[in-house]
Amino acid sequence: xxxxxxxxxxxxxxxxxxxxxxxxxxxxxxxxxxxxxxxxxxxxxxxxxxxxxxxxxxxxxxxxxxxxxxxxxxxxxxxxxxxxxxx
Amino acid sequence: xxxxxxxxxxxxxxxxxxxxxxxxxxxxxxxxxxxxxxxxxxxxxxxxxxxxxxxxxxxxxxxxxxxxxxxxxxxxxxxxxxxxxxxxxxxxxxxxxxxxxxxxxxxxxxxxxxxxxxxxxxxxxxxxxxxxxxxxxxxxxxxxxxxxxxxxxxxx
Numbered sequence: 140x141x142x143x144x145x146x147x148x149x150x151x152x153x154x155x156x157x158x159x160x161x162x163x164x165x166x167x168x169x170x171x172x173x174x175x176x177x178x179x180x181x182x183x184x185x186x187x188x189x190x191x192x193x194x195x196x197x198x199x200x201x202x203x204x205x206x207x208x209x210x211x212x213x214x215x216x217x218x219x220x221x222x223x224x225x226x
Numbered sequence: 227x228x229x230x231x232x233x234x235x236x237x238x239x240x241x242x243x244x245x246x247x248x249x250x251x252x253x254x255x256x257x258x259x260x261x262x263x264x265x266x267x268x269x270x271x272x273x274x275x276x277x278x279x280x281x282x283x284x285x286x287x288x289x290x291x292x293x294x295x296x297x298x299x300x301x302x303x304x305x306x307x308x309x310x311x312x313x314x315x316x317x318x319x320x321x322x323x324x325x326x327x328x329x330x331x332x333x334x335x336x337x338x339x340x341x342x343x344x345x346x347x348x349x350x351x352x353x354x355x356x357x358x359x360x361x362x363x364x365x366x367x368x369x370x371x372x373x374x375x376x377x378x379x380x381x382x
Contacts, residue, residue, distance in 0.1 A: 202286035
């Protein structure tokens, strides 16, 4: 409804700004698509996300704006490097 | 406000210069306003507090966006957004210091453009800081409505 939606939009913007052709979508942790590659998730829900999609790289964040983990993720994607899961 | 009309903030939605209080009290304040407007039942306030336990709604840059859990969606009637400003800030569940507390209840998606405008207004830390102490509710409102009087938003 609120903060997570805002976080999704922020990430979409960053991905677009970096000219990356990567789909970003919002999902409740209980409804993650099984084939997701990278899950950007609030720290307190990161373990739940990992068990829902064990093969995905999990990037936990604390803040919806200017979180270092999210900045790092975009830099990694831009460099074409693999995303390392935090869990 | 019915139908798919774009959600706009009005002066009555903005409460400036509030004295520092606890996170729970701040949630009760903004949640209480949503209740008083008939948008949510009083139980919604408990849902807002629960949501903070599940995952904090602290956005960063001194802004928190408390709202209910997914389970509370069906008890929401329409859309409500209220903004409380705390110039001295308050501890938001140990995650950060909140200077702007934006209480939200929205069943659908018609509030999403407003969320985007709010995001634009606070994504730059210096600009966000000005909103922490801005003592003119109308100016705060203008910034959050995406019709800001400053034109340097393009810099980002």
